Amino acid sequence: MTTYTAINLIARPTGPVGSELFEIVQKDMPSVGKGQFLVKQNHMSLDPAMFGWMSADTESYIPPVELGTVMRSSGVGEIVESDHPDFSVGDRVMGMMGWQEYFLSDGTGMNKVTAPLPDEAILSVFALPGLTATQGLYSIGKPQKGETLVVSGAAGSVGSIVGQLAKADGLTVVGVVGSDEKADWIVNELGFDGAINYKTDDLAAKLAELTPQGIDVYFENTGGPIQHHVFARMNAHGRIAVCGMIADYPKAEPDLAPNWIPIIKKRLTIQGFTMPDHFGEVPALLAKLTPYVMKGQIKHRAHVLNGLESAMTGLNLFFTGQNKGKLIVKL
Ligand SMILES: NC(=O)c1ccc[n+]([C@@H]2O[C@H](COP(=O)([O-])OP(=O)(O)OC[C@H]3O[C@@H](n4cnc5c(N)ncnc54)[C@H](OP(=O)(O)O)[C@@H]3O)[C@@H](O)[C@H]2O)c1
Structure with a gap:
């Protein structure tokens, strides 16, 4: 059985975020059912909001990530297998896929990325x-x-x-x-x-x-x-x-x-x-x-970390100010 890597949150932060809050797990590659597709995630976004998502705060605008489940994040990837009428193999998609290499989806919350721009530019500007x-x-x-x-x-x-x-x-x-x-x-x-x-x-x-x-x-x-x-x-x-x-x-x-x-x-x-x-207003935004952007009035810079595991300590760059631009993990 082929496997892929995912990172689960297993403890809540009380200070700087380190690898002790996470466990790296190997998951079996899922089989794609009717109405589903499998995405190979290529780049994922790190965001300061993740500190809130990792905390136990249930009063916030979004529930905390449950301990023992994949850490929440958005990312961009490519569909490698599909049995979904609206999503085909080769489509580039963006959505909340979490800290993992592959993501099985029924299409909920996933959007196609059609702009001919690198993933880094999509995550830095249009996400x-x-x-x-x-x-x-x-x-x-x-x-x-x-x-x-x-x-x-x-x-x-x-x-x-x-x-x-x-x-x-x-x-x-x-x-x-x-x-x-x-x-x-x-x-x-x-x-x-x-x-x-x-x-x-x-x-x-x-x-x-x-x-x-x-x-x-x-x-x-x-x-x-x-x-x-x-x-x-x-x-x-x-x-x-x-x-x-x-x-x-x-x-x-x-x-x-x-x-x-x-x-x-x-x-x-x-x-x-x-x-x-x-999120319902995304088309208007x-x-x-x-x-x-088309007039060249919006420049960006991406700060790219390499490898899924770099996310575990990369989040601290937000607090030290060492991130220079949008913090992104290349898988
Ligand atoms: N409301 C929303 O829906 C929403 C959505 C996205 C982001 N946000 C919020 O927007 C803010 C910016 O997010 P971002 O993704 O663009 O992150 P970012 O600005 O790319 O990175 C965070 C930056 O915050 C600065 N910082 C860290 N600690 C600081 C401190 N004690 N005092 C002053 N500045 C400090 C650092 O820059 P320096 O080197 O300049 O200190 C660091 O590089 C965050 O607070 C985030 O939670 C909110």
Whole structure:
């Protein structure tokens, strides 16, 4: 019997993610039944959200991964066997396939990938990062030409797209990052108007220098000390899209949020969102995003790890900021 490799989650993280949380298992290759197809996964996405999925939190927007089952993830692969009327051998598909080499599907939640682009570009732009950036920026941020936008996690897969979309729409765009290399990349490669290194800059002074007209839109990916400084510079009727709080994910107690009184005085809109609520809107989001990509206004970089097992420790790169762009595992 032929087998393939999968990785199960067997413990919940209490600190940095290591291989002790997982077990590598060999599974028997399944036989394809009527209405099913078998996918060989070629690239899978690593995402900060995985920390939430691994935790025992049942109050979140998605149930935790059950211990002893395959770790959850999305990926791109090719159909190698099919008895499904709508999916054929050779089709490239994307969906939640988990940390495993092969995935047996009945088609639920699987989408064909027809764009003639490498898997890395699909996962970096047209999958979760681009959809998240487009959803949060336009439905909550409501950017207007001439306004000022600040985005945290600005060199990351979501933040870099947010900033480039806003730049293309005629806003002044400032990104918050954790290294000079990332600051250089977003300003000199992506065209941001300015960058703040939250680890080394005087946050209040640098933010005041880069946002002389105040801030109209804040796309929040990280939390951390920068949040208070941005909040203090929000203009009346400003919008804050709360996408992620990675600075708080590894902490037992999250940081204190800013005082709420300015929300009233400045009539701010602050809204969190998670993408599973919007998966029904994917065609519309792609229709919005694609023209920017076609015009060459959205650059990306992929940080590719090699081998399924690299996922087990690769997740920590998010917390150290060592990922340079979209974190992807090549199987
Ligand atoms: N709401 C949704 O549906 C949704 C969907 C996708 C992603 N997200 C969220 O969006 C955020 C970005 O995700 P992504 O996939 O694009 O990841 P990413 O930005 O590519 O990678 C995470 C980055 O966060 C920064 N970071 C880590 N710890 C930090 C800290 N303590 N303070 C400030 N920055 C820190 C690091 O960059 P530096 O080197 O710059 O520190 C790291 O590279 C995450 O919070 C994620 O959970 C939400």
